[in-house]
Amino acid sequence: MTTPAPAARTALDLTADLPVPSLEDLYRDLHRHPELSLREHRTAGLLAGRLREAGFETAEGVGGTGVVGRLRNGDGPTVLLRADMDALPVREETGLSYASRTDGVMHACGHDLHVTWLTGAAEALAAGRETWQGTLLVVGQPAEETGQGAARMVADGLYDRFGRPDVLLGQHAAPGPAGLYPHAPGLIMSASTEVDIVVHGRGGHGSRPEATVDPVVTAAYLVTRLQTVVSRELAAGDSAVLTVGRIEAGTRHNIIPSEARISLNLRSQSEEVRQRMLAAIRRIAHGECLAAGCPREPEVTVGSTFPVTVNDAATDAVVAAVHGEVFGADTVFDPGPAMGSEDFPGLALDRAIPYSYWFVTTTPPQVWDEALGDTLPEKLASVPSNHSPHFAPDLSTVAPGVRTLVSGALAMLAAG
Incomplete structure (x- = not known):
């Protein structure tokens, strides 16, 4: 010994x-x-x-x-x-x-x-x-x-x-x-980055969706599409995680709200991968809002980042x-x-x-x-x-x- x-x-x-x-x-x-x-x-x-x-x-x-x-x-x-x-x-x-x-x-x-x-x-x-x-x-x-x-x-x-x-x-x-x-x-x-997205729609009565631009539907498409950032835009050898930690919208069952909020958490092991993820998030958010006819571009805000x-x-x-x-x-x-x-x-x-x-x-x-x-x-x-x-x-x-x-x-x- x-x-x-x-x-x-x-x-x-x-x-x-x-x-x-x-x-x-x-x-x-x-x-x-x-x-x-x-x-x-x-x-x-x-x-x-x-x-x-x-x-x-x-x-x-x-x-x-x-x-x-x-x-x-x-x-x-x-x-x-x-x-x-x-x-x-x-x-x-x-x-x-x-x-x-x-x-x-x-x-x-x-x-x-x-x-x-x-x-x-x-x-x-x-x-x-x-x-x-x-x-x-x-x-x-x-x-x-x-x-x-x-x-x-x-x-x-x-x-x-x-x-x-x-x-x-x-x-x-x-x-x-x-x-x-x-x-x-x-x-x-790994590094961690918080991102907040605000989707702007046009609110109205739940009985007349044709008179609105529903931000909830757009946010749902966004959540789904964001899952492709890691699976389809990063190399298989790049370790990364994208999590939708929160989605909020609306106040009543029969009211289509005027905005929806999404909170993301990104995990990456290099600054290059982090920047690629952020660029993809901005592009997807703007593209989905454009496709939905949103009256304003989405707000994409990068928050706290852990190195x-x-x-x-x-x-x-x-x-x-x-x-x-x-x-x-x-x-x-x-x-x-x-x-x-x-x-x-x-x-x-x-x-x-x-x-x-x-x-x-x-x-x-x-x-x-x-x-x-x-x-x-x-x-x-x-x-x-x-x-x-x-x-x-x-x-x-x-x-x-x-x-x-x-x-x-x-x-x-x-x-x-």
Whole structure:
């Protein structure tokens, strides 16, 4: 049996006596009280309080509701650990005893677990500061789900006020049998773009459709035709997704409305593909409205865009190696890029700062064992995923998620 590397040995020592019951209580509390983007006041207060108690210089209200903790510990690199804090407008259906108490809002993406992991890691590293040198920045980021949080924190002087980090580290709860730590040395998550379309018609009475231009019918054609953007306008090797997430029109059964609204979400892994999709959407929207005789051209508005998440290969190799030492080589593997998106790269100032971002699988063993299918992909399609009203990470992942951050940080900080 090989001897673990120094960072791995130190991480195991620092996390050997984690206050797991306390961290589990924190997680349950955060899960019960989810807060939407830029409203994470209670969450931020809990995180800031724990950081102060651990000895961090702590600031709140960065970028709105963001939290920053800084622990200076001699000469050495500056390492930033980040967790996002916001919840989603999802009505919880997990049946957990600690389910959300806020109607229509839920931690359906695991950000409550992220804050718990970050808290545990910050406390462990502060308690074991004799083992490392450098500066530790701990960031609770707001508004990840809307793609606003990272940019707001940077614009509010995150690095001017607290120091520019040499490396960024982050992780995300994901479906999969608890106990795996997927890493990708390059592209790991895709770009996401929101697009809104307004179709203008001519409203009127439902009994006289001949006197109207029905935007609902035009919107229906649009939704159908948009499905050909990926299937017929992109090469088979180009990974892309186009989702119609919302369509709204009308107020009464017998009124033909004057407009219809469509909301799209695009996923792509290159800027070229993103631009081709946007051009096709504009062309199709204008063409369908022209064919329907709409009195005005459609409004096509491009909204929030998440950049691709591309790990620095050298940085990620170091973190993946220490995770393999801590948890076993068979727990770390390259899953390839996911179509999901993340606001984490916004902290990297256009990738000027190297970063490593990885996943921690969190599906409860019983749920995984009972999932349909025999292969990993088949079971992944059967278990609750992020943004599902049934998404419920297993509490057994609290301690391992702390160890991933601690070991990653120690691999980047100077040895004490």
